[in-house]
Amino acid sequence: MTDLLLRGGRPGGAPADVLIKDGRIAAIAPSIDAHGAQVEELAGRLILPAFIDAHCHLDKTLWGGPWVSNTSGTELVQMIENGRVRRAEFGVPNEDHVTALLEQMVTQGTSYVRTHTDIDPEVGLTSVEAVLAAASTLEGRVTVEQVAFPQCGLLIKPGTAELMKEALKAGVGTVGGLDPAGVDRDPVGHLNIVFGLADKYGARIDIHLHDSGSLGAWEFELIIERTKALGLQGRVVISHAFAISEVDGDQQDRLVEALAEVGVGLTTCAIYSDPIPPVAKLRNAGANVALGNDGIRDLWSPYGNGDMLERAMHLAYRSFFRSDEDIEVALDAATYGGARALGLAGYGLREGASADLVAIDARTPAEAVMARPTRSLVLKSGRVVARDGGLL
Numbered sequence: 187m188t189d190l191l192l193r194g195g196r197p198g199g200a201p202a203d204v205l206i207k208d209g210r211i212a213a214i215a216p217s218i219d220a221h222g223a224q225v226e227e228l229a230g231r232l233i234l235p236a237f238i239d240a241h242c243h244l245d246k247t248l249w250g251g252p253w254v255s256n257t258s259g260t261e262l263v264q265m266i267e268n269g270r271v272r273r274a275e276f277g278v279p280n281e282d283h284v285t286a287l288l289e290q291m292v293t294q295g296t297s298y299v300r301t302h303t304d305i306d307p308e309v310g311l312t313s314v315e316a317v318l319a320a321a322s323t324l325e326g327r328v329t330v331e332q333v334a335f336p337q338c339g340l341l342i343k344p345g346t347a348e349l350m351k352e353a354l355k356a357g358v359g360t361v362g363g364l365d366p367a368g369v370d371r372d373p374v375g376h377l378n379i380v381f382g383l384a385d386k387y388g389a390r391i392d393i394h395l396h397d398s399g400s401l402g403a404w405e406f407e408l409i410i411e412r413t414k415a416l417g418l419q420g421r422v423v424i425s426h427a428f429a430i431s432e433v434d435g436d437q438q439d440r441l442v443e444a445l446a447e448v449g450v451g452l453t454t455c456a457i458y459s460d461p462i463p464p465v466a467k468l469r470n471a472g473a474n475v476a477l478g479n480d481g482i483r484d485l486w487s488p489y490g491n492g493d494m495l496e497r498a499m500h501l502a503y504r505s506f507f508r509s510d511e512d513i514e515v516a517l518d519a520a521t522y523g524g525a526r527a528l529g530l531a532g533y534g535l536r537e538g539a540s541a542d543l544v545a546i547d548a549r550t551p552a553e554a555v556m557a558r559p560t561r562s563l564v565l566k567s568g569r570v571v572a573r574d575g576g577l578l
């Protein structure tokens with residue numbers, strides 16, 4: 187692989203050249219003289235670490251397909267049922283739609299994706315297979331990690347746990363869960379299965395938790411207890427996590443401290459008027475926050491375009507962040523926070539890290555979030571995979 191020199195850019199903000207060798211950042215310095223290297227002139231563009239979508243649902247997408255007016259109702263159970271009943275009508279999952287959405291994400295500068303893939307007795311593992319096929323088409327441009335996700339419930343849909351086990355045996359690396367109380371109505375039973383599978387197969391955990399108020403907060407405690415007992419620190423994520431923003435201040439403080447201490451992270455998508463976690467408080471306490479798009483153009487939602495800068499803007503806006511420093515906290519959830527959630531040790535804008543980078547015409551990271559210009563250059567493992575918004 188020919189060395190690549192990014193000349194005249196501003197990695198993180200300060201002017202410097204970036205030398206890339208064998209897919210990794212070999213040097214970041216004011217002026218690098220690299221003979222024989224391919225050169226990309228960045229003319230002062232900002233360089234950011236590539237984005238991480240830590241929570242989406244690729245298998246559900248209709249991206250590139252027909253426009254479908256949403257019919258899902260507003261309650262969670264209505265959305266689940268609508269998605270389940272209508273998916274066959276639109277040929278969901280569809281490998282081509284998944285591929286098209288991944289291509290869109292790459293052009294927006296996303297380099298890693300964690301996607302929650304539906305597993306239930308009706309679809310079996312067909313969604314897992316469709317996502318795998320699309321991910322292999324885009325191999326080298328984006329890394330896709332699947333979560334074995336019981337979208338229709340776990341205990342209330344007999345056979346689902348066995349299918350999740352099959353998915354884990356086939357290489358899916360993360361176990362999902364869904365509202366252990368609100369959907370499955372048996373929090374202890376649900377979590378024992380999820381944590382049992384993670385323990386047995388060495389998998390990570392990422393649980394959808396919409397359950398609200400004191401019920402949801404109690405489920406936080408159950409998750410924290412099990413994480414501690416099984417030594418899964420740093421490997422467990424609660425997605426959406428509405429309850430933490432709904433309990434009183436003292437209880438919120440205790441939960442924040444426990445999350446930080448035990449290494450359970452949160453992932454938010456900052457969609458609609460759904461509750462978002464107290465991002466600044468969590469970060470100050472040392473607890474991780476990641477960010478994702480959730481569903482994109484599917485039977486659940488007509489919204490979304492795969493752009494993590496847009497998601498970061500929504501998170502900043504919903505958090506009432508206005509200073510550059512605060513807006514960078516929201517952007518961090520779309521970059522380093524996502525890397526921590528997914529356990530990506532080799533990620534970052536530093537020497538030795540994988541050269542997963544985005545160059546963009548903005549003066550500061552905060553301006554990038556507010557203006558969201560076309561991505562000038564996107565690199566994955568040192569390879570240019572998109573230029574000026576077009577896939578290469």
Ligand SMILES: [Zn+2]
Nearest residue numbers: 302394480481
């Ligand atoms: Zn989700």
